[in-house]
Amino acid sequence: MTKDIKKWWNEVSKSYQIDSKIRTKSAHYGPYSPDEKKLKLLGNVKGKKILEVGCGGGQCSIAFAKQGAKCTGLDLSKEQLKHAEELAKKEKVSVKFLKHDIQTLKGIKSKEYDIVFTAFALQYIPNLTKCFKEVHRVLKRNGLFVLSLDHPFFMVIDTKTNKIKRSYFKTGKIEEIDVWPDSSKHKFVIYRRKISDIFNSLTEAKFFVEKIIEPLSKNAKSWKWEEIYPKELVKLVGPTIIFKTKKK
Template identity: 45%
Template sequence: MTRPPIDMRAAWNRTSATYQELHQIPVDSAHYGPWAPDENHLRLLGDVRGKRILEPGCGGGQCSIAFALQGATATGVDLSDEQLAFARNLAAKSGAAVDFYQGDAADLSRFAGASFDIVFSAYALAYVEDITSCLSEAARVLIPGGLLVFSLDHPFRDCFWDEENDEESLTPARSYFLRDASEWQFSTSGEWMRSFHRTIGDWTDLLREAGFQVQRILEPEPVLTPEEENSWAESYDLETARLIPQTIIFVATRGA
């Protein structure tokens, strides 16, 4: 039986409560992904006080809230109404002033050009189908020389996802060079999701074509506390994360 097309807005609306309850993502620092060192350790953005930061695909808003608490003017955009409701509630509880908007990361037309110093995204851009528009929009809203920092599931990790059995494998299960949409289920909610595989070379080409200069590519090793290990164990396999890269982080600047 063929599944109906996946409505990502509806899928995240149904997944939000389970996801946020399970992972308990903190707001003391921007995070880059499961078991990855956070921004307080990596310092990729520098001092954010007084900076205008946009977070497309902000989810529950934890990173935007962290930036606001550190003195930035933070703005978050997300497709999911439920994620945004969680984000607004969390911001109020945290005493953080953040503007949150419902919208698509590929359409930032509500924002004027050159209106942000930094665009940041954690584990969101792989869900974006029209990635060319997404990166072009990020370049448009950034000031010349502005900073783009985003993290993703490492593309190499996709090779170890066994779609037939819907689980991670310790041997390659698909080609790294197979560029397609993947449909998979969240282990916690059972909700079907869709993401897009792009190679590291694809990402660097896309960034260059959008007017960015890649400054760094990071592949951090897992950094674990007992709490972090427990909070991600339902969604990510720690044994695999210790053998192959889990997260990749791109740091790029907009051209003048």
């Protein structure tokens, strides 16, 4: 994880949590995607040990805890974790939140978890294969690894013109400058990959890919960030992709 990503999330956390309004009734997967209650990818989590990688404001871990799971949430942003701890207290559930590098998982016990879950966090990871090997290490035998990311097809489109803005094959580190409403500028770093890159990293880390889901909720309401996820474009190309995998 780069210092730029950590800095960006510490700066944006408060406004992001206010704007996103992510609920804690069921784990979410991404923009315009049905939640876990509808997709049922994890099954009954009661009594299961779950590690959420890149937990952000903690909403998914809290949702799992409400269903009886024993959850640990990792994130690099102290501001995101502060929100997560306050929200867990408000929701009256117990979740262990840790400030941690989500690429290496150093210090996390091997073969400790039944499920590893991550939603829209891995686009900030420089080395995906390294991360997946660490996830494999901390999972129990036959453990589930369910992950969602922004859909690589959606990310090549200019949301203002609905035209392709860059090659699908242009992958790797991308740096952008975000201009906020107060005219301040903030450096934003993200890593772009093809679907095959994600799939191949999973298989290299010895995961069996059970399903690839490209969801779109028919009842989805417009998100706060209409300029990022225009509803008319979303009808053509869904912004979320999900992989359900199992440790071999």
